[in-house]
Amino acid sequence: MEFVNNLLFQPTVTHLAASKYLLVLTAFVHFAYIGYVLGTTLFSVFFNIVDRDTPSHDARTLSEYLAGLAASNKGLMIYLGVLPVIAAAILYAQILFATNQLTTAGFVAGAVIVPVAFILLSLYRASFRFREVNYPLHILLGVAALGAFFTAYFIICSGVSLSLDPEKWPFIRNPAEFVIFSWNNIARFVLFIGVSLAITGTSVLFLYFGPEAAREKEESYNRLVRNFALGLSLGSCLLLPVLVYWNLITIPDVGKSIPMYQVTGLALVALAAAGRWVYGLLVNADAQPGFRPLGAVLLFFLLLTVADTMTREYAFRDHNYMLLAKAEAARLEEESKRRAAIAEKAGGDVGEGDPAQGEKLAQLNGCLSCHSVDGSANIGPTWKGLYGHEVVVLEGGKEVTVTADDAYIVQSIRDPNSQVVKGFQAIMPAQPTMSDQDIAHIIAYIKTLK
């Protein structure tokens, strides 16, 4: 996977922030859609088998309806189902630049399996016509599609929970290890299934009884759909807080923060609203379901995704500092190369120093915090009357007398602790960011301080 790093940018602050926000968006839209597909497929297969066991026209119709919802539109499958997996792989590769490629690998595996799952799903839906001819093949297609989805999202969820545990990155190299390393990937996967069920239940409520309701069936079928969708919604809404709690206690400590707990709490409030509305529909048979329950569940999921991003933010903090340090080092190297090129063009010499500029630079770089210009004693030796005079310095513990000329001042700035003026401590930091021209200005300034 090393080649991945060559394809991407060395991240900067802007890159990391952009990747972070894009990832929230991608994760929310994609996982909500996949949850809906997963849930509808699961219950389509379920009612299909129910009908095979105890033949019922309603169950068969519902099974076909749910398969139709799952595989409704090729565009949705491609734009919400497959492309976001690839986008998430790239975003994770960018965020986890040069450290942990297993999360990216998880999404890459997902990007291979998910299209296969969608093809199987489409075949399953198309094969309803041949259901009576070859039932085992028909149901096998549905089960295979489900299996492919579950496998892909188990791998993806494991990758995501690995990404939240930076201490494990150096030690988990083998994909076989990363699916079993902690409880969090199990909790995260089960939570995802729970969210899928809630989204499926409320989506069926919205789509079947919604504004453009396609209800033409008999009363018993309507009742089945209503009871199925309400039961699924309420059941999953009641189950989800347990799963949220489980996920929360398995998150590594390094990713926890107060904002994460607050946003998770807010998510639970949204879920409570969904649960309350679904309960209202359940006890009041005349009430018409609208978008509200689905909206509340989606809001819950969005807040959960945001909480997850906060977890990542804290878990990656250390890693981000390292990335930015590398970016800064690369920038400095580039800068020094550029300066060297300019100096070479000018004939290898630095120009004449300008005392006024030197004074400004001395203030900007903090030199004057320690070096006085009026002869008074400070943390460092004074600059007044320094140039051209003899200075007693300690070099490797021995006292040496040197003359303060250009070379001496350059060395004192570049490598301050090689020669330390007698009576002062070796505490001055080196100044790698200062150019030769800058130093020439400062020397010119020191020359004026007679």
Added chain:
Amino acid sequence: MLKRLGAWAVYAYFALFLAIIVALGSYWNYLYATPEQPIAFPHKTHVQVVNLKCDNCHLYTDKGRQAGIPSVQKCMECHQAVKTESPEIQKLTKYWEENREIEWAQIHKVPEYVYFSHKRHVTKGIPCETCHGQIGYEMVVHKAKSLSMGFCVTCHRQNNAPVDCYTCHK
């Protein structure tokens, strides 16, 4: 009546879980959240801007078990003159004038039954960042690594360091 009771039951159920999450959050905040320091000391400024090395101030990293929190005197070597107008430095000066040491909140802590020596690790060339994270980039210090037994043992295994109990539990 029964319907309304059911609705209250739904509210109560979610309220219970909300209370559990609030409790979890406060528990975490109480035990693990990064504590407030008496002076807002930025490692980032000292390492990135002033280019100091860790052992410029933490004097005993390669000499003893403790790395050594720098004394107020060490701070004042520079801050008698540097940045004296900053309110945080004025706090520092106050400590100096009152002849008191600063009571920094401890972030990295191993249990008392663990024997840990900075000297052993630093002289073997283990970088500070291995355990303390990228501390030179932080405005506020936080605990970057768990410093749990698993953390220690994994690293010891990787570097062929001894892993028998007596190495750390004397």
